[in-house]
Amino acid sequence: MAVMARHCPDIRFIVADIDAEKIRAWDSGKPPIYEPGLTEVLAESLHRNLFFTTDIGPAIDQADMIFVSVNTPTKTFGEGAGYAADLQYWERTARTVRAHARGPKIVIEKSTVPVRTAEAMEYILNQGGQPWRFEVLSNPEFLAEGTAIRDLEMPDRVLIGGADTPSGQAAVAELVEIYARWVPRDRILTMHVWSSELSKLAANAFLAQRISSINAISELCEVSGARVQEVARAVGMDSRIGPKFLEAGVGFGGSCFRKDILNLAYLCRYYGLHVAADYWEAIVRFNEHQQARFVRNIVHRMFNTVVGKRIALFGFAFKADTGDIRESPAIRVARCLVEERARVVVTDPEALDNARRELVDVADRVEFCSDPYEAARGADAIAILTAWRIYRELDYRAIFRDMVKPAFLFDGRNLLDPREMYEIGFNVFPVGSPPLVHG
Numbered sequence: 001m002a003v004m005a006r007h008c009p010d011i012r013f014i015v016a017d018i019d020a021e022k023i024r025a026w027d028s029g030k031p032p033i034y035e036p037g038l039t040e041v042l043a044e045s046l047h048r049n050l051f052f053t054t055d056i057g058p059a060i061d062q063a064d065m066i067f068v069s070v071n072t073p074t075k076t077f078g079e080g081a082g083y084a085a086d087l088q089y090w091e092r093t094a095r096t097v098r099a100h101a102r103g104p105k106i107v108i109e110k111s112t113v114p115v116r117t118a119e120a121m122e123y124i125l126n127q128g129g130q131p132w133r134f135e136v137l138s139n140p141e142f143l144a145e146g147t148a149i150r151d152l153e154m155p156d157r158v159l160i161g162g163a164d165t166p167s168g169q170a171a172v173a174e175l176v177e178i179y180a181r182w183v184p185r186d187r188i189l190t191m192h193v194w195s196s197e198l199s200k201l202a203a204n205a206f207l208a209q210r211i212s213s214i215n216a217i218s219e220l221c222e223v224s225g226a227r228v229q230e231v232a233r234a235v236g237m238d239s240r241i242g243p244k245f246l247e248a249g250v251g252f253g254g255s256c257f258r259k260d261i262l263n264l265a266y267l268c269r270y271y272g273l274h275v276a277a278d279y280w281e282a283i284v285r286f287n288e289h290q291q292a293r294f295v296r297n298i299v300h301r302m303f304n305t306v307v308g309k310r311i312a313l314f315g316f317a318f319k320a321d322t323g324d325i326r327e328s329p330a331i332r333v334a335r336c337l338v339e340e341r342a343r344v345v346v347t348d349p350e351a352l353d354n355a356r357r358e359l360v361d362v363a364d365r366v367e368f369c370s371d372p373y374e375a376a377r378g379a380d381a382i383a384i385l386t387a388w389r390i391y392r393e394l395d396y397r398a399i400f401r402d403m404v405k406p407a408f409l410f411d412g413r414n415l416l417d418p419r420e421m422y423e424i425g426f427n428v429f430p431v432g433s434p435p436l437v438h439g
């Protein structure tokens, strides 16, 4: 909304949420999340044409368009538990909109939802006996964390899905006009609402599939002596494949990939397409395998025991440039190492508070430390779990000096030059290429 408000100074944007603490933070110009460039963009339109409130009813009534961005987590109960999307928040929101609206509205799905959610929501919205109609559009969000502002300013494409009816098409046209203020028209795709809903799930599944594919190759590389980065380069130079999203590592995290793929698989199963469901699910299963084998490797390489050993985890965020730890591979790595009775030390430039909250049940066995040098002091091993740039620029000679010998380096993001680290003295274990171990 902050990016939209920047490009549409003549339109009033009201962000409404039930979480008073978050709203207060946004309203004071200090977003409660870390995202490069966000504070600056927010400052441009805050209290000019961008407002934050917990007063949801009036916000609904005053609006012509309502973007619904409530969470749609994986269901944890009942039918579809562990797979299907939990739509209770979406449905509740639809009912809230219906209760407070005193005129027609365009309701826009920003949340990632299963195919045909818009249809169900339109039904609920239009069952209030009111003399006007609500139009429901799908407008999925493709931004990635850490690059959100750039992705919103220069999106590869914007999808707008609507019903094939005249009123549906009119609503689509209204939303197109807003995006067209800063997005080239040929990048604004309009389509049927179900295609738009499915495209978001499909795009995330394709992205995650590339990561699981290269990670599967990385496992083969480790045993065969091939090097995954060389293979990725060779594969990615085929213009039909392309070079992006082919970095092997400790596995993907983030709030979307796992949830959306399981949701896609559930949809396939719901329609009886079991082979297709198995196909998509395998991407998630392989990702779990990649994370598990990373930890297993740490234990095996350190002579099959890490009891009492100090292991520094460099990075806890699911990727660089965010404080978000949702589904971060670091969670599993930390928990497994705690279970193996290692002394785990977590460091991260932005995610330390979230890490502390996540690991609260094992807090007596984990240390948190903002300085990576301090985290590594007296450690037997370092495991790099997030590709923060600062970890590339540390003085590894000094770090090595202060570590217990032999010093192990497990580079879960292939962030460092293994040869260089080996020459400093580390036993180095990259993902997807042969380890470099001092004899």
Ligand code: UDX
Pocket: 141, 142, 143, 144, 145, 146, 204, 207, 211, 244, 245, 246, 247, 248, 249, 250, 251, 252, 253, 254, 255, 256, 257, 318, 319, 320
């Ligand atoms: C993703 C999609 O990219 C975005 O379009 C969608 O709107 C939301 O989900 P996000 O989860 O923010 O965005 O991050 P992304 O950059 O896609 O990374 C996801 C995970 O994959 C991270 O853990 C990252 O480290 C990992 N990854 C990414 C790899 O392991 N290798 C790669 O080559 C790329």
